[in-house]
Amino acid sequence: MEKPRIVEELKPFFEPKGVAIIGATDKKGKVGNVIFENFKMNKEKGIFKGNIYPVNLKLDEIEGYKVYKNVREVPEDAELAVISIPAKFVPATMKDIAEKGIKAVVIITGGFGELGEEGKKMERDILQTAKENGIRIVGPNCVGIYAPDTGVDTVFLPENKMDRPSSGNIAFVTQSGAFAAAMLDWAAMAGIGISKMVSYGNKLDVDDADLMDYFIHDEQTKVVTLYIEGVKEGRKFIEAARRITAVKPVIALKSGKTEYGAKAASSHTGALAGADTIYDAVFKQTGILRAEDFEHMFDVAKAFAKCKLPKGDRVGIITDGGGAGVMASDAVAKFGLKMAELSKETIDFLKEKFPPHAVAGNPTDVVGDTDAQRYKYAIEAFVNDPNVDAIVIITLFQVPLLDEMELIDILAEYAQKSDKPIVAVAMGGKKTEYYAKILEDKGIPVYMTPERGVRAVAGLVQYAKYLEKLGE
């Protein structure tokens, strides 16, 4: 696929040769200090490979780094400018940036369009400078960019306030900055790996459509998640969405769905939230999966990041707890999937291998006295059964005779060699969390409840069907 211009335009945001940090300061805790420290730390760790150029009129040096009075004075390799100075100084600084020839700017500063006419005028000035000089802007009023692999981190919250997630395959684009911070912090704990996070705030220039086009060509990104309050340019959004969903799944959480939500959104980012049914139609048309909430979005994203796509919608369930199997069966119906009708071979094989009190069927219940081997028979049979498209393995690790690590190795083996998606459900406490983390590291997404596991499979099925229809 030919790379569009946007890929080159956005590249310096994620891997700049040099970064000018305008508003860098040595005052601990200040936005301009946290951002400087992020880059400095990542450079010391060898993750950020570029040069760091603090810009501050009043300082000569910060922690051994030479400080420049004006961005016009920084060396030629500066490709990205990050701005955290007060709003009123930003329009003039943009002119300096233009003069310098820097083409990528993150404006962290708030206090623009969201606060009325004066701010909107400043935004227009800034945008004009950008347009005239081929500059792309992320922001203003945002937390900017987090790219764990290249060490770009403009998130102005220090480590003692917010953890950073590790590198992974999920891109995350969000209008809301606070949500970005909360989500990154959560992802770090949940072991969700992020390829790139972009928080664009007032979305003066770079928007969802630009980022979708960029992520088409970003090899590290397998799935894109969007948190949206409103879309300004509908046509552009739809076209970009169609392009990316033909190759990668996109999951959107659009808030402001209801009248109450829309009203709150308008006082938040000034977004004109359109009638929600329009968004529903657009998402459906363009193959974007719509998430009900934050957990839904990342549950499904995690499945895409780790699983193969199913060939159909027939789900097979294996469980060691009958009750959990019932809940999962309910969820299969609730989310519009089908319970697989197991082949006679599968049933015969399981009946032969199982003790009489285990249930060969769908759900297959290996029951509470199971060992890992009994699970293996069930997985083997389900993987080989042509009537099963996707497999949900419920493992209550609490059962007494189960060797947890043996089961994990079996699951990892089949998840790799089978071309069917396999997701796991593990309900429980600290020990379950421990084993779930190992399982996820081995490529199997794990969910806390049967509903959430089945809902994630439903996301895979929905996207697979979209692709199938597209191919016809």
Place this chain on the structure above:
Amino acid sequence: MEKPRIVEELKPFFEPKGVAIIGATDKKGKVGNVIFENFKMNKEKGIFKGNIYPVNLKLDEIEGYKVYKNVREVPEDAELAVISIPAKFVPATMKDIAEKGIKAVVIITGGFGELGEEGKKMERDILQTAKENGIRIVGPNCVGIYAPDTGVDTVFLPENKMDRPSSGNIAFVTQSGAFAAAMLDWAAMAGIGISKMVSYGNKLDVDDADLMDYFIHDEQTKVVTLYIEGVKEGRKFIEAARRITAVKPVIALKSGKTEYGAKAASSHTGALAGADTIYDAVFKQTGILRAEDFEHMFDVAKAFAKCKLPKGDRVGIITDGGGAGVMASDAVAKFGLKMAELSKETIDFLKEKFPPHAVAGNPTDVVGDTDAQRYKYAIEAFVNDPNVDAIVIITLFQVPLLDEMELIDILAEYAQKSDKPIVAVAMGGKKTEYYAKILEDKGIPVYMTPERGVRAVAGLVQYAKYLEKLGE
């Protein structure tokens, strides 16, 4: 209220003077060993105050405890028998128990009614012995009872497989044993306090209705949660439900909702799952709240355990992240609640106290540069506003200037002195979990997402409305 007979009948299950452990063994990991060790450990800790009488034909002594050959030989203060011997020996043992005069029996053993006609016959024998001798039975095919305050713990999973939750105000009744184990393990991690857990498996005798009647009179229990696959005696269930919901909330998770689920349930516990609409109608009539899933059940239960009941359905939202405020507003609409229209006094007060970029409204957005004091103004105003019935406080602890402990103290103060329910939403990672735990210990339930927080409030409102209607 006069105590019905059931309270006396079930008392020995939760606080026996002595317990006969039939099938106690010294073989580590075996069911009869784990149960014995549970009681022994709880006795050593001073939690279990009764005497322990292991019963095993083949042993003389286990870890210093005298072993009895037959339950007929144990001392007179034995009020509870716990059975974990193979199914075929249980009918005869029941006769011994009857002869001994023990009136409370937990049958852990499986392999009865769920496995066909022969097992059903044994069940009928056992029940006949019980009926003729005034014995009450929990089980068979169950994990039995966990009562943290009195040290009764028949859950046959050792600590290295499953953690135990601390004492609290939520009673948990479940048909499914594996679900019981997974849930206890989860509750321990989530800091959910349990008053009593009863897993009744095949429900040969003691059922949901009996337990609801018991919990009416159990002072420690503030809210009852039920996991049900099917109800056998509809009339009895309805009457007991009416009695308890007049004084305490009950939340039920009824699986086997869909055709798929009902089919799975029938092969699990042999429960004849009725048409789901009937359950819906019964729950509605009797004031039982129906949970969508496991997380929903305990989210709502936690709110009941900690919050006061709201006087109406008008919700006020305070947030430091605009996006989260939008999501919460959407949830208010989704769950059938109303956004409170703040009084002029509230708006004026907040406008006076707030900087211009903070939003006085509903949601009130204290914005990302908030300190704890700004939250305090908002909470103060919402608590005093007669148009607000319930308050949802969204606190993204990641924001840089917020003193977390100062905010926690403010929230705790208002949750105590206000007569309105206050719930908190905190999205994030490890640090958020840390602060959330402190907040919950101080009496404020905390939820991971705006949706879940608002859904919990919707549960409070639904029950408050039921009580109001009842009073008319």
